[in-house]
Amino acid sequence: MSGISEGISWLTDSAHWHGDDGFPHRIAQHLGYTSLTVVIASAIAIPLGLWIGHTGRLRGLAIALTGALRALPTLGLLTLVVIWRGIGLTPPIVALVVLAIPPLLAGAYAGLESVDRATIDAARAIGMNEWQVLGKVEVPLALPLIIGGLRAAVLQVVATATVAAYIGLGGLGRYLIDGLAVRDYPQMVAGSIVIVVLALVLDGIFAVVQRALSIQR
């Protein structure tokens, strides 16, 4: 237990709360990578998922793809992309985007599939065109599952961005990787606690949003 209490005193030491190595800056970096990744992944996966869900095409491919991507070991993917593309922001973001795509894609197409066919037929019958059916009927009804996919993607990226510090990325993973290099256990514990709290807070925010959405209907 002494390791944990030393970690907590490291965490509460005011010296670690300012500057480039301070927690506020590291948390901001971590959230920055996470949002950049999720925005790019959403721009790819959500339109694709909506198209698959709306047309019913390529469904088998989407299921196989999401399954196969999950089996890929994160660390292998990260290190491989760095060797191919060199150090910089692009390789970790590319690797993280690949990880964020499966849950987003699955949320979007499963969401549209969960919409009752009769409702969609009714929307067509009252004269809506395909875009209106998608935008005014299918997406609003599928929203809880789409948000569920977003929640899974965000949590996975927050967790994995930690591992990405190994390939030179900033963010909260730095405390773990740097602490490991110099055997500074309190620093690693302090960083771990902040990451766990960050993940739990994000998960909590999503839980509240999902609840608000389900009360609305």
Add this chain to the structure above:
Amino acid sequence: MTWFFDNLSYIRELAWRHLWLSVIPVVLGFVIALPIGYAARRWRLGGKTLLSLASVLYTIPSLALLIIIPGLLGTSFLDPTNVLIVLTVYAVALMVGTAAGAFGSVSESVVDAARASGYSTWQRIVQVELPLAGPVLLAGVRVVSVSTVSLATIAPLIGVSNLGSLFTDGFQRYFATEIIIGILCVVVLALLLDVLWVLIGRLTMPWLRVRGSR
């Protein structure tokens, strides 16, 4: 390819370590999650809390947990037990929901019929509910197994070697071949374990094969 054959015995040793670092958590996770899932199903109010607790557990980043566990338990930092514990925690967190769903899929009237024909509670659970929940449980084990094999690769970051060592080593030497072989080995190992679970499923649930061949 040459590198692969030159280092075959090294890779085999890493794969072997990787195998037991993955199989033990999957089996333990299954054994622990089974009663929890059953309880969550039968015990309505507390069940919901149990299930949300399991999903919260799953959101904890693995590298962070891997570092906190030795501090909590007083184990040595390089002890592979830490990896086993962390992977078991995730396996339980994933399996509990599946187990609750599996027992929930057993029809209430079948349970009543077993009760009416004089089965004791234990007999009913073991001889009626468990076999009927079997296929869903097997599906759950397969999902947990794939993610455990893949998750285990971060262990080398804290100094416990397994197939993930091919990633850290390949990265330090800037040698892509080693990383690619590592990824392939991990995927193949995940597939082999998956085949093992399916075979165990066939042996323990022979009636599924009969239905399938018809």
